[in-house]
Amino acid sequence: MLCPNQTRRSLLLTTLAAGAFLAANRFAAAQEDQPGSSDRPKKGDLLVVSEGERAGDVIKPDDLKLGDPPLHAWPKDPETSVVRNGSRLNEILIIRLDLAELDEETRSRSAEGIVAYSAICTHAGCSVTGWLKSETGDKDVLKCFCHNSEFDPRERAEVVFGPAPRRLPALPLAIADGSLTITATFVGKVGAQQPG
Template sequence: MPCDDRLHFRCYRRRTFLTLALAPLLAVGAQAEEDESDKPPAPDDRFTFLTGPKKGQVVRAEDLALGGPQMQVFPMAPDGTVRNNRLSLVILARFDPATLSEETRAHAADGVVAYTAVCTHQGCPVNMWSTDRKAFVCSCHGSVFDPRNGAEVLDGPAPRPLPALGLKLKDGVVTVARTFTSRVGGTQG
């Protein structure tokens, strides 16, 4: 109902009341959406391309080159919310399952492995690839991780392997089966 001058005060009160009454609900909805994107990868999340011609599409096993290099991806919740926070950045790579250690095979899905892209040294991105060693490399301090053997530290100052995600394939789509095997992040944070 439109407000005229004589009802102005009443309309103002009604609008103020509605605004105040709805504000918490709107804030909770916005907060819930924000919180979902801030969460770590969870079971049944899929992965989405960060860049390139397939940006925003889900990652399928055949999208990953056999033998590396790795691909940086973000997990995407079943409702389509991309978990795009720094600690949710994941690296995927695909190998011949016969070349994986027993422990790594237990987390992998048909040779596809997933690890945090956050170095365990100081939290820098693990975003480089060593072709010679077929290994992940941290771009800050040069830690090298073996993706075929639980991302064990081959060189550098990193104090521990990269946490792994358990994976499964759903109709060829790379999907989270289990959460990270250990705490994500560096020794400094």
């Protein structure tokens, strides 16, 4: 229940606490042995909720509200119904943003202001789980708590703080038959980049 005097901070914590509880079921439906479950997302894949009571449900545009934190998702092959959750490199963050705030490149990959990015930090491969005010500005950004890297999803998920060397790979989206659909493979290399 949202109390009238609830602060933004307590609201955020409440939201995250719920998220953490839901995360318990994230891998409950893992299908590591199924062919294709470790393949990277492909053109035509659907997106399904990766955690919580709705895990496995196909994501529709109305599932994402402006101002909500990112939804965690897996790609799903619509032909074989295999959910590609065999590799954590397939973890995806989906969020609805104000279309007017998106730069041209981000807008071109979005569907009604909904954008998708890899959930794996490009610095050391940790999971990007935070959505909160940036260290360097007033806007909420995607944050990796391992080493404090921050990414602005309105601008191609470019790095705005921390040691990450490059942006989060983007996943172009469209809406087909009322569901979010992936229109191309990741733009950029997923995961941390090993030196040398």
